[in-house]
Amino acid sequence: MKKLSFLLALAASLAGFGAAQAQTPYVPSNQPIPVPYLGNTTQTDAIPDVPGGRPNAQQYFVTPGQIAGAPSYVYNVPVTAFALTFANNQDWFILNPAGTLATGAVTFAPNPSDAQRECVVSSQIVTAMTFTANTGQTVVGAPTALAVGTAVCFTYVQSLATWFKA
Numbered sequence: 001m002k003k004l005s006f007l008l009a010l011a012a013s014l015a016g017f018g019a020a021q022a023q024t025p026y027v028p029s030n031q032p033i034p035v036p037y038l039g040n041t042t043q044t045d046a047i048p049d050v051p052g053g054r055p056n057a058q059q060y061f062v063t064p065g066q067i068a069g070a071p072s073y074v075y076n077v078p079v080t081a082f083a084l085t086f087a088n089n090q091d092w093f094i095l096n097p098a099g100t101l102a103t104g105a106v107t108f109a110p111n112p113s114d115a116q117r118e119c120v121v122s123s124q125i126v127t128a129m130t131f132t133a134n135t136g137q138t139v140v141g142a143p144t145a146l147a148v149g150t151a152v153c154f155t156y157v158q159s160l161a162t163w164f165k166a
Contacts, residue, residue, distance in 0.1 A: 046089075060113075063089045078104065085109075085134075086118050095122035095146075104146070105130040108137060114158035117166065121151040133163060141165030 046061035065072040073092035084093055086109040104126040131142035143152055154163040
């Protein structure tokens with residue numbers, strides 16, 4: 001009997017909760033409905049994404065640039081040998097050294113999405129260039145030097161955990 005009264009009380013409280021949730025706020029017909037406003041965003045902001053409109057345990061984030069279709073980049077002025085690592089959701093490294101560089105190295109993003117593209121371009125020659133995969137990834141077709149103004153791009157194939165020169 002004690003269990004039955006508990007279950008009845010629980011059902012009554014849940015029914016009341018549902019009714020309270022179903023109520024919509026009153027907005028006079030002559031008043032505009034307030035729309036949520038997203039303030040200024042930067043390239044490093046991360047916005048939650050729910051693929052296919054179906055939430056799951058895996059949390060996905062996108063940048064404002066991805067939503068707008070604008071590439072994100074990091075501008076760098078290396079003076080001597082450099083070692084740079086792509087951030088997740090970063091598309092470009094734009095290098096602008098004062099003169100020819102003997103060596104340089106770029107490591108790909110640690111958690112790329114499928115079909116993510118990462119590119120490097122330099123205003124000067126980089127004589128010995130190294131492209132390195134992040135942990136658990138591989139790279140195919142990486143060049144060993146950078147020519148002036150020639151972009152080198154790679155596309156990530158998630159099912160193979162591999163960056164392919166595009």
